[in-house]
Amino acid sequence: MTARQYDVVVLGAGSGGLAAAFRAAAHGAKVAMLEPSALGGTCVNVGCVPKKAMWLAADLAERIALAAKLGFDVPATPALAWPQLLQRRQQYIDNIHASYRRRLQETGVAHIARRGRLLDARTVECDDGMRLQARHIVIATGSHALKPALPGAGLGGTSDDFFALQAAPSRVAIVGGGYIAVELAGVLHALGSEVALLVRGQRLLGGFDAELAGQLAENLRAQGIGVHFDCRVQALEQREGRIHARLDGGPGDATFDTVLFATGRAPSTGGLGLEQAGVALDDTGAIAVDAFQNTSVPGIFAVGDVTGRAMLTPVAIAAARRLMDRLHGGQADAHLDYDNVPSVVFSHPPLGSVGLGEEAARRRFDMVTTHHSRFRPMLQALGDGQGRTLFKLVCAGEEQKVVGIHLLGEGADEILQGFAVALKAGVTLRQLQDTVAIHPTSAEEVVLMR
Ligand code: FAD
Numbered sequence: 001m002t003a004r005q006y007d008v009v010v011l012g013a014g015s016g017g018l019a020a021a022f023r024a025a026a027h028g029a030k031v032a033m034l035e036p037s038a039l040g041g042t043c044v045n046v047g048c049v050p051k052k053a054m055w056l057a058a059d060l061a062e063r064i065a066l067a068a069k070l071g072f073d074v075p076a077t078p079a080l081a082w083p084q085l086l087q088r089r090q091q092y093i094d095n096i097h098a099s100y101r102r103r104l105q106e107t108g109v110a111h112i113a114r115r116g117r118l119l120d121a122r123t124v125e126c127d128d129g130m131r132l133q134a135r136h137i138v139i140a141t142g143s144h145a146l147k148p149a150l151p152g153a154g155l156g157g158t159s160d161d162f163f164a165l166q167a168a169p170s171r172v173a174i175v176g177g178g179y180i181a182v183e184l185a186g187v188l189h190a191l192g193s194e195v196a197l198l199v200r201g202q203r204l205l206g207g208f209d210a211e212l213a214g215q216l217a218e219n220l221r222a223q224g225i226g227v228h229f230d231c232r233v234q235a236l237e238q239r240e241g242r243i244h245a246r247l248d249g250g251p252g253d254a255t256f257d258t259v260l261f262a263t264g265r266a267p268s269t270g271g272l273g274l275e276q277a278g279v280a281l282d283d284t285g286a287i288a289v290d291a292f293q294n295t296s297v298p299g300i301f302a303v304g305d306v307t308g309r310a311m312l313t314p315v316a317i318a319a320a321r322r323l324m325d326r327l328h329g330g331q332a333d334a335h336l337d338y339d340n341v342p343s344v345v346f347s348h349p350p351l352g353s354v355g356l357g358e359e360a361a362r363r364r365f366d367m368v369t370t371h372h373s374r375f376r377p378m379l380q381a382l383g384d385g386q387g388r389t390l391f392k393l394v395c396a397g398e399e400q401k402v403v404g405i406h407l408l409g410e411g412a413d414e415i416l417q418g419f420a421v422a423l424k425a426g427v428t429l430r431q432l433q434d435t436v437a438i439h440p441t442s443a444e445e446v447v448l449m450r
C-alpha cells in the first residue's frame with residue numbers, strides 16, 4: 001500500500017497537537033493531524049474551558065450573595081437554570097471548534113478524523129488502514145482520568161462526568177485533594193451542592209506552598225465545604241439509587257447522590273504502537289523525552305500531557321511551538337524551559353503560584369526569607385464575606401531574589417501573570433518594593449510586602 005507523504009504527522013488535536021500543526025504549517029511544512037474526537041482535546045472539551053465557564057458561574061453566585069449584603073434587591077437564593085448555562089457553555093465551545101476548522105483550512109493542515117498508531121519511525125497507520133509517512137512524527141495524545149482500584153469504583157465518575165451533569169447533585173463526594181478536586185468542590189458548592197472533599201493525605205494541593213494550601217482549606221471550610229483529611233474510600237455500593245461510601249476516617253460511612261474521583265491523570269500511551277516503533281516510556285509510564293522533546297527514536301517527538309511533565313495547556317502549546325520552531329523554523333536551540341511555569345488553581349478564591357514554595361526553597365537554598373500579606377479584600381469586607389487573602393513571597397540569598405510568588409485571593413488568577421514575568425526575569429524583593437503601588441487593589445500588596 002502506498003503511504004501519503006508529509007513533512008509532519010501529528011497524533012492528537014488537543015492543545016499540544018494543534019499548536020504543533022499550526023506552527024509547522026506557518027513555517028511552510030506539509031502537515032497532517034490525526035484526531036478521532038473533538039478538536040481542542042481535553043482543554044477545550046472537558047477541561048480548562050468548560051471548567052472556567054462553571055467557575056465563572058460559581059463566582060457570579062458568590063457575588064450575587066455579596067450584592068444582596070450591599071443592599072441590592074436580589075433573592076436570597078437566586079435560581080440557576082443549568083440548561084441555559086450548559087447551552088451557553090456549549091455555544092462557546094462550538095465557536096472554538098469553528099475557529100479551529102477555519103484555521104485548518106487557511107493553513108492547509110490536513111485534518112484526518114482517525115486514531116493513529118506508529119508502524120515504525122516514519123510511518124503512522126490510521127484505524128481505517130490508511131498510511132502516512134513523515135520525516136517528523138509528533139505524539140500529542142494527552143492524558144486520561146484515573147480511578148482508584150477499589151470495589152464499586154465504577155459507581156463514581158471523573159471530571160468528564162462532572163461536565164455531563166444536568167443539575168447540581170444534592171450531596172456530592174469528591175475524592176482527591178489536587179487541582180481538579182479543589183476546583184470541582186468549589187464550583188459545586190457555590191452552585192448549590194452539599195460537598196464533601198475526601199482527601200487521603202493531610203493537606204490540599206501537594207506541590208504548592210503548604211501555608212497557602214492550609215489557608216485555602218480554611219477558606220473552603222468557612223464556605224461550608226466538608227474538607228476531610230486522612231480519609232480513604234474503601235468501597236462504593238449502590239443503595240436505593242444512591243451511592244454508599246465506606247470510608248476509613250473522615251465523616252465515616254456516608255451516602256451521596258454523586259461521587260467524583262479526581263485522583264490524577266495518566267498519559268494516554270495505549271494502542272499507539274510505541275513498543276513496535278521502539279519509543280521508550282519513563283518509570284511513570286509517560287513517554288520519555290529530553291529537553292528538546294526528542295523521544296528515544298530519532299524523528300519521533302512528544303509534547304504535552306503524554307510526556308507527564310506539568311500537565312497544563314500553555315505548557316503543551318509552548319513545548320509544541322518551540323519544537324516546530326526548531327525543526328522547521330531554523331531555530332536550532334528552541335526548547336521550553338520548564339522552570340518557573342506559573343499556574344492557577346481555580347478554587348474560590350483562586351490560588352496562583354509561580355516558582356518555589358517555602359519548603360522547596362529551603363531545600364535548595366541556604367538563606368531563605370518569606371514575606372506575607374494577610375487581608376480581607378475590600379468587597380468581602382464591605383459585604384461581610386468569609387473570603388480571606390494570603391499573599392506570600394519566598395526570597396533567596398543576600399540580595400533576596402524572589403524565587404516564589406504565591407497568591408491566594410480574589411483576582412489572583414489575573415494578577416499572577418505579570419509578576420510571573422518579573423520572577424522569570426530575576427526580580428529581587430527590593431525591586432518589587434521600588435515599584436509604586438496601584439491603590440486600592442489587592443495586587444498592590446505584592447509590592448508593599450516587607
Ligand atoms: P489533550 O488536550 O488531552 O489532547 C490529546 C488529544 O489526542 C485528544 O483530543 C485525543 O482524542 C487525541 N488522541 C488520543 N489518542 C490518539 C491517537 N491514537 N491518534 C490520534 N489522536 C489521539 N490546564 C490549564 O492550563 N488550565 C486549566 O485551567 C486546566 N483545567 C483543567 C481542567 C480539567 C478538568 C482537566 C481534566 C484538565 C485541565 N487542564 C488545565 C489541563 C489541560 O487540559 C491539559 O494539560 C491539556 O489539554 C493537555 O494538552 P495535550 O495536547 O497534551 O492533550
Ligand code: NDP
Pocket residue numbers: 148149175176177178179180181183199200201205206262263264265310311312343344345346
Ligand atoms: P493532581 O495530581 O493534582 O491530584 C491528584 C489527587 O488525587 C492528589 O490529592 C492525590 O493524593 C489524590 N490521589 C491519587 N490517587 C489516589 C487514590 N488512589 N485515592 C485517593 N486519592 C488519590 O491530579 P488532578 O486529577 O487533580 O489533575 C490532573 C492534572 O491536570 C493536574 O496535575 C494539573 O496538571 C492539570 N490540571 C490543571 C488545572 C489548572 O491549571 N487549573 C486544573 C485541573 C487540572 P496524594 O497527594 O496523596 O498523592
